[in-house]
Structure formats: structure tokens, C-alpha cells
Amino acid sequence: MNTKRLGVAGAVLLCALTAALAQTSSTDEIAKYRQMLADGNPAELWEMRGEELWKTKAGPGKVSLERCDLGKGAGIVKGAYVELPRFFKDTGKVMDLEQRLVYCRMTLQGISREEAVKTPFGAxxxxxxxxxxxxxITSESRGMKMATPTAHPLEKRAYETGKQMFYYRGGSHDFACATCHSADGQRIRLQELPNILNKANAQAAYTTWPAYRVSQGEVRTMQHRLNDCFRQQRFPEPMYASEAITAITMFLAKNAEGGVYAGPALKR
Structure with a gap:
């Protein structure tokens, strides 16, 4: 028996087990940290400011956004988010929440597109x-199940386009969304990478955005999350509120169907 070889193999196994335990321990500690702050999520401050902005008359039109139709009728926000993205007859397009808000600010409040998309991400x-x-708006769907519609032909097309984008490889690293998010148990350092093709994972991931990012001191939307993914893939940053982002959001939202919405959540 080669005891030297066994000793080396044992050392390698010990290192692997130690690393696995360290990862598990770190994940547990992050979960505990989130739980400790859950009752005082700073996102509540954004929610309150958002409600005020929703009801405040603004723009050349001097009107509030309370006439904005998010899919359930003018001004109805309760349960709207869990049914987005969706097809809107007035635009003939499938739109996600951020794209729809830009549209409402332009058509109701009379501001320009340039103004509507100005500073989408705070600093x-x-x-x-x-x-x-x-x-x-998303907080008004808390506790409800994701039910993104795909009955309309354009909704189906948006889903299929988003799916293609999920698997599309490119950029300097030849990455795709699927590179990080199509297998179980993957991570980058301490960050777990949810498998979006796994329904439970997709639900857990999608239903917690937008979220307050402790590391950034800001609430970050789904658009910001996706932009950051493209940045890490070394892809060009997508235009804000673009149809491409709406398509991949449709793919993610549909994969999370049935999941209970729990955002805005708290992230590292």
C-alpha cells in the first residue's frame, strides 16, 4: 500500500471538505444576517417615497400616475406586478414594469423620453x-403568486426571444446567462448562482427582486440586476427599458410562475 499517496489524497479530501464547510458556513451566516435585518428593510423607505411619487402631480401635464394602467385598469397597483410583463393593447407591445412606467410618465405627465429614462439607477x-x-408597485403584490401571461402571440414571442437570449453566448468571455444559471450548486465566491431552469430556484430568485442592496445602499430593480449580469459577461450595456430586457424578463418571470412574490427583499 502506498501510504504516501494515501496521505496526499487524504490531504486533498480534507481541503475539499474544509472548503465546502466554509462555503456552507458563509451561506448560513449571510442568511442569518438577512433575517436579522428583515424586519427593518430600508426598502420600506423607497416604497413610501414611491407611493408619494405615484400620487404626486408632475410634468407639463400636471397629473399624477394614478391613471397609469399597469394591466389591471387605470391606477390599480394591487397584484399588477405578478402579471408582468404582459401585452398592452394601447402600445401593441409586451412591456415590463419599468418600460410601462416610462410610457406612463411620457403619455400622462407629458415628459420627454429623455427625461423619463434619466437617472434610472440612483447613487x-x-x-x-x-x-x-x-x-x-412591487410591494403591492407581496404575498401573491407569479402569474405572467403568455396567451397572446406577442407574449409567447417575447418569452421565446428571452429564452434565446438566455442561451446566447458572446462577448470577450464567450459567456451566456446559462453559463452561470443553468446548473445546480454553482457559485462565484460566496454568491450562490440560482439555476433558473430549476423551478424552485427560479421562483426564489425572481420573487425577491427588486431588492435593497446593502453593499450599494440603494434599491435595485430587475433592470439593474440584468444590466449587471450583462456587464459581468462583458456584453454591451442594454438600453434602459429596451424590448430586449423585457424579453429576458418575460422568460425569467414565466420560469418563476407560481412562486409567491416576496419583494422588495434584502440582498448583500
Missing amino acids: AGKQSTIEPLVAY
């Missing part, structure tokens, strides 16, 4: 209007 000393609106 220190530079508040976003979109992020609090999204936080408020």
Missing part, C-alpha cells in the same frame, strides 16, 4: 424616480 446625491416607484 449617492443622485436620486432615481424609477426605483422608488418600482419598490412601491
Whole structure:
């Protein structure tokens, strides 16, 4: 028996077990940290500001967004998010929440598209209007099940387009969304990578966005999350509120169908 070889193999196994335990321990600690802060999620401040913005008259039209139809009728926000993206007859397009908010701000409040998409993502000393609106509207679907419609031909097409984008490889690293999110048990450092093709994983991931990012001190929307994924793939940053982002959001939302919406959540 080669005891030296056994010793090396044992050391390798010990290192692997230690690393696995460290990862599990780190994941548990992150979960505990989130739980500790859950009752005081700063996203609530964004939700309150968003409700105020929703009801405040603004723009050249001097009207509020309370006439904005998010799919359930003018001004109805309760349960709207869990049925987005969806087809809208007035535009003839499938739209996600952020795209629809841009549209309503333009058509109801009379502001230009340039103004409507200005500062979609907040930073220190530079508040976003979109992020609090999204936080408020999504919070009104908390506890409801995801039920994104795909009956309309354009909804089906958006889903299929989003699916193609999920698997499309490119950029300097030849990455796709699927590179990180189509297998169980993958992670980058301490960050678990949900398998979007696994229904439970897809539900857990999608139903917690938007979220307050502790590391950034801001509420981040789904658009921001996807932009960051494209950045990490070394892809060009998508245009804000583009149809491409709506398509991949449709794919993600449909994969999360039946999941109970729990956002805005708290993330590292």
C-alpha cells in the first residue's frame, strides 16, 4: 500500500471538505444576517417615497400616475406586478414594469423620453424616480403568486426571444446567462448562482427582486440586476427599458410562475 499517496489524497479530501464547510458556513451566516435585518428593510423607505411619487402631480401635464394602467385598469397597483410583463393593447407591445412606467410618465405627465429614462439607477446625491416607484408597485403584490401571461402571440414571442437570449453566448468571455444559471450548486465566491431552469430556484430568485442592496445602499430593480449580469459577461450595456430586457424578463418571470412574490427583499 502506498501510504504516501494515501496521505496526499487524504490531504486533498480534507481541503475539499474544509472548503465546502466554509462555503456552507458563509451561506448560513449571510442568511442569518438577512433575517436579522428583515424586519427593518430600508426598502420600506423607497416604497413610501414611491407611493408619494405615484400620487404626486408632475410634468407639463400636471397629473399624477394614478391613471397609469399597469394591466389591471387605470391606477390599480394591487397584484399588477405578478402579471408582468404582459401585452398592452394601447402600445401593441409586451412591456415590463419599468418600460410601462416610462410610457406612463411620457403619455400622462407629458415628459420627454429623455427625461423619463434619466437617472434610472440612483447613487449617492443622485436620486432615481424609477426605483422608488418600482419598490412601491412591487410591494403591492407581496404575498401573491407569479402569474405572467403568455396567451397572446406577442407574449409567447417575447418569452421565446428571452429564452434565446438566455442561451446566447458572446462577448470577450464567450459567456451566456446559462453559463452561470443553468446548473445546480454553482457559485462565484460566496454568491450562490440560482439555476433558473430549476423551478424552485427560479421562483426564489425572481420573487425577491427588486431588492435593497446593502453593499450599494440603494434599491435595485430587475433592470439593474440584468444590466449587471450583462456587464459581468462583458456584453454591451442594454438600453434602459429596451424590448430586449423585457424579453429576458418575460422568460425569467414565466420560469418563476407560481412562486409567491416576496419583494422588495434584502440582498448583500
